[in-house]
Amino acid sequence: MSGEGKEPQAIRKLRPGKLVIASHNQGKVREIRALLAPYGIEPVSAGELDLPEPEETGTTFVANAELKAMQAADLSGLPALADDSGMCVEALGGDPGIFSARWAGPTKDFTIAMQAVEDKLSAIDPAPTRAAHFVCALALAWPDGHVEWFEGRVDGTLVWPPRGDRGFGYDPMFLPEGGTQTYGEMDPSEKHATSHRADAFKQLVAAIF
Numbered sequence: 001m002s003g004e005g006k007e008p009q010a011i012r013k014l015r016p017g018k019l020v021i022a023s024h025n026q027g028k029v030r031e032i033r034a035l036l037a038p039y040g041i042e043p044v045s046a047g048e049l050d051l052p053e054p055e056e057t058g059t060t061f062v063a064n065a066e067l068k069a070m071q072a073a074d075l076s077g078l079p080a081l082a083d084d085s086g087m088c089v090e091a092l093g094g095d096p097g098i099f100s101a102r103w104a105g106p107t108k109d110f111t112i113a114m115q116a117v118e119d120k121l122s123a124i125d126p127a128p129t130r131a132a133h134f135v136c137a138l139a140l141a142w143p144d145g146h147v148e149w150f151e152g153r154v155d156g157t158l159v160w161p162p163r164g165d166r167g168f169g170y171d172p173m174f175l176p177e178g179g180t181q182t183y184g185e186m187d188p189s190e191k192h193a194t195s196h197r198a199d200a201f202k203q204l205v206a207a208i209f
């Protein structure tokens with residue numbers, strides 16, 4: 001049993017209060033709420049606080065997660081958790097990577113983004129590996145300006161056509177290693193146990209809870 005006396009200051013600050021989820025992506029907010037649920041934290045989303053969506057000017061997942069978390073902590077005066085994530089396709093040199101959201105265009109249509117990935121892959125001759133991985137960088141920013149970050153990853157392959165409508169983003173074309181169901185077909189609780197986001201969360205929880 002983990003005694004109360006061993007708790008770091010961080011959790012005592014988080015538990016009674018609010019944590020801003022510095023994301024405007026409803027799919028992510030839903031997953032992060034589920035991942036935080038066992039810890040008794042009341043998250044409030046950037047959308048609920050009417051926080052602006054910052055321009056993601058970083059060149060790495062971690063840099064973008066940091067800038068989103070720091071802006072939300074600064075504007076809200078609350079601790080803020082941001083997630084910058086994306087899908088990296090080996091045969092495309094890691095694309096779409098940090099541009100994963102931007103490939104879906106201004107209407108955030110992932111049918112278009114998945115088609116763009118498939119078109120680029122199928123244009124390569126001879127047919128390349130369909131290996132891909134998701135990355136999730138989490139940044140936790142405190143109102144005093146201190147930031148902690150964690151990076152998770154999950155490997156898989158890309159299927160075509162896309163399968164399932166249970167996830168978000170590129171989930172319907174991503175088959176995690178060793179699985180038979182795409183992240184679009186899988187029960188969300190199973191995705192939460194195995195995903196890049198789950199991997200990063202395990203590290204965050206080990207560090208601060």
Ligand SMILES: O=c1nc[nH]c2c1ncn2[C@H]1C[C@H](O)[C@@H](COP(=O)(O)OP(=O)(O)OP(=O)(O)O)O1
Pocket residue numbers: 022023024025028053056068083084085086087100101134167168169170171183195197
């Ligand atoms: O588990 C995932 N399953 C499928 N697709 C995913 C996942 N995780 C990230 N992705 C893709 C779609 C997402 O739109 C983009 C992240 O881009 P990213 O800038 O981090 O997020 P975003 O712009 O959608 O919301 P926000 O920046 O407000 O958190 O990568």
Ligand SMILES: [Mg+2]
Pocket residue numbers: 056101
């Ligand atoms: Mg974004």
